Amino acid sequence: MSLYTWNQRILIVDDERDIAQGYKEIICPAQKTEVLSSRSKRVSEQTELDKFSFHVDLAYSVEETLKLVKKSIENGQPYSLGFFDVLLGPGKDGIELVKEIFAIDPSIYAVFVTAYHDRSVDAIRTYLGENSLERWDYLNKPVNDGEILQKARNYNSLWNLKKEREQKDNELNNLRRRILDSERSSSIAAISRSVTHEFGNILMQIMGKADISRKKSADDMRRALEIILEASERANKILDRFKTASHADVTEEKKHIYIHEIIEKCLELMEFQIKKTNTKISKGRMELVKVPMNSTTFLQVLLNLFINAIHAMGDAGEINIELSKDGESAIIVIRDNGPGVSEKIFDQVLVPFFTTKGSSGSGLGLAICKEIIEVEHGGDLILKNISPHGLEVTIKLPLVDPLEEA
Ligand SMILES: Nc1ncnc2c1ncn2[C@@H]1O[C@H](COP(=O)(O)OP(=O)(O)OP(=O)(O)O)[C@@H](O)[C@H]1O
Numbered sequence: 001m002s003l004y005t006w007n008q009r010i011l012i013v014d015d016e017r018d019i020a021q022g023y024k025e026i027i028c029p030a031q032k033t034e035v036l037s038s039r040s041k042r043v044s045e046q047t048e049l050d051k052f053s054f055h056v057d058l059a060y061s062v063e064e065t066l067k068l069v070k071k072s073i074e075n076g077q078p079y080s081l082g083f084f085d086v087l088l089g090p091g092k093d094g095i096e097l098v099k100e101i102f103a104i105d106p107s108i109y110a111v112f113v114t115a116y117h118d119r120s121v122d123a124i125r126t127y128l129g130e131n132s133l134e135r136w137d138y139l140n141k142p143v144n145d146g147e148i149l150q151k152a153r154n155y156n157s158l159w160n161l162k163k164e165r166e167q168k169d170n171e172l173n174n175l176r177r178r179i180l181d182s183e184r185s186s187s188i189a190a191i192s193r194s195v196t197h198e199f200g201n202i203l204m205q206i207m208g209k210a211d212i213s214r215k216k217s218a219d220d221m222r223r224a225l226e227i228i229l230e231a232s233e234r235a236n237k238i239l240d241r242f243k244t245a246s247h248a249d250v251t252e253e254k255k256h257i258y259i260h261e262i263i264e265k266c267l268e269l270m271e272f273q274i275k276k277t278n279t280k281i282s283k284g285r286m287e288l289v290k291v292p293m294n295s296t297t298f299l300q301v302l303l304n305l306f307i308n309a310i311h312a313m314g315d316a317g318e319i320n321i322e323l324s325k326d327g328e329s330a331i332i333v334i335r336d337n338g339p340g341v342s343e344k345i346f347d348q349v350l351v352p353f354f355t356t357k358g359s360s361g362s363g364l365g366l367a368i369c370k371e372i373i374e375v376e377h378g379g380d381l382i383l384k385n386i387s388p389h390g391l392e393v394t395i396k397l398p399l400v401d402p403l404e405e406a
């Protein structure tokens, strides 16, 4: 929080110069009549007496007063309060003048210096309106020095305490806004990175499929086009998913689907990358298991795992797939014979944005998999290094949708 600068500017309005001068000498005795430039010191540096070392301007007519008030607002050096004689000669009186000043300066306090023959307090109240009730006070003539000085100190302090509070509130609000903005932009950045990540995968599959089927028969090409269309539809669904990501209660309805069908779809989509890297795909036990799933996101998981495995193994690696049922879960195991994950980083690979691939990886693949399996499907995603080398990823999917059951 920044320190508040105490405002010490006071205005005295009286058509009788001697009286105005007299008030000034009461309010700032040391200054006498010389004009001082505005004093401003940090609150922390100010002693209590310093706070009451005022800068006073004098005005002897309505016009002069309005000019000074307008200038003070324009220069950002407003008066905290003014003392206003009620009878100011011909033309407007002090109360009419203050009404005009309140319209120009929303914060200034006014202290009327009245005589019994001037307007009554109730007349002033009615004229200035109930909204301005707290902004003015009065002194009955003849006034003594202590009264003038005390009103100056009171209203000046009040003005400053109010402004200090406003400054603190503004700073607090700005701080809150900045925190909210940065939270918003970091989640927007996270979402856009996720979208980019998943779209990158899909584009890679589309391009691979298009490339590989160029030299094939018309039938094969038609099949490839269907796959490409499907991949594009998946991209659309992913977009929808991100659009609704902010609504926690919006979850896509799950359908009971055979897991092996999605595995086959994944292999088909990965055909280009598999062939290009000479990756061997081997299948162990493949049971027929149906589970309630969102096939779009589950396919995303498998694709991410296959892509990771191929990245890790390089050329001529082997991916082994198994599918079985165990009690209340379907179990999918995907093993590769790459180097596995070193113990040093094992705990970090599921953390969003953790990558060992430099700028070519976003570090979101496994984090997205974990979210889809654990949050969306109520399952488990378990990583394990295997011997002699390689990574084994086990996915457990409940045979009954835990959300539906609930
Ligand atoms: N099969 C694997 N074998 C060895 N290390 C892996 C394997 N899968 C993931 N990793 C490690 O885990 C890290 C995080 O993987 P994740 O899929 O989250 O991000 P990424 O692959 O680095 O980036 P992106 O998925 O955006 O391409 C990888 O950088 C890699 O170090």
Ligand SMILES: [Mg+2]
Binding pocket: 304, 307, 308, 364, 365, 366
């Ligand atoms: Mg990855």
